[in-house]
Amino acid sequence: QQQVKQSPQSLIVQKGGISIINCAYENTAFDYFPWYQQFPGKGPALLIAIRPDVSEKKEGRFTISFNKSAKQFSLHIMDSQPGDSATYFCAAAPSGNTPLVFGKGTRLSVIA
Amino acid sequence: DTAVSQTPKYLVTQMGNDKSIKCEQNLGHDTMYWYKQDSKKFLKIMFSYNNKELIINETVPNRFSPKSPDKAHLNLHINSLELGDSAVYFCASSHRGGAGELFFGEGSRLTVL
Numbered sequence: 131q132q133q134v135k136q137s138p139q140s141l142i143v144q145k146g147g148i149s150i151i152n153c154a155y156e157n158t159a160f161d162y163f164p165w166y167q168q169f170p171g172k173g174p175a176l177l178i179a180i181r182p183d184v185s186e187k188k189e190g191r192f193t194i195s196f197n198k199s200a201k202q203f204s205l206h207i208m209d210s211q212p213g214d215s216a217t218y219f220c221a222a223a224p225s226g227n228t229p230l231v232f233g234k235g236t237r238l239s240v241i242a
Numbered sequence: 243d244t245a246v247s248q249t250p251k252y253l254v255t256q257m258g259n260d261k262s263i264k265c266e267q268n269l270g271h272d273t274m275y276w277y278k279q280d281s282k283k284f285l286k287i288m289f290s291y292n293n294k295e296l297i298i299n300e301t302v303p304n305r306f307s308p309k310s311p312d313k314a315h316l317n318l319h320i321n322s323l324e325l326g327d328s329a330v331y332f333c334a335s336s337h338r339g340g341a342g343e344l345f346f347g348e349g350s351r352l353t354v355l
Contacts, residue, residue: 162342164343171348172348172349173332173334173346173349174344175346176344179343219285228298229275229287229290229298230287231287232284232286234282234284235283235284
């Protein structure tokens, strides 16, 4: 119940294309869903986050789509650029002091 | 100014040795964490401290002992190192536990030979 299942494990996208990464969860107590971006040799950094009271959140080229009934959420990267090549983690947490649970990560490569 | 800083960045040591990793945050956060990232990039919570008190202790061998001298510092001491302890260890902090932004350090890569 504490798991967050992320797919795909790796993704190759052409420059200018759309990258889509999906996550699913079981725990209905989760109410915070962030995405983290990690470059090689660096720690993960918050990219964008959503709470279940909205179905979509957009920040620049990055959009989270959230489907509460299906218990799924996804990250869309529009106009993908080589600089977006990184590992992306979805995560989830309930309210309170319980730490984030992370998905297993998706290694994105954007090729020119 | 680095928000969450860890030292050392790299550690190479022999099996059976003891080592420590230090972490400091200058963000004024109340909650600090240690995460372990294995070779497959999987991030797993190890410990969570809130105001110097242990909140979460996941299934981690008791060879791992965190210590929080104050709320800005959370150190990790590892006894009797094993090959399987090789990983990148990340310290992180947040304003509050759970549903808040985590700020990660740059990681400490531990290699046990």
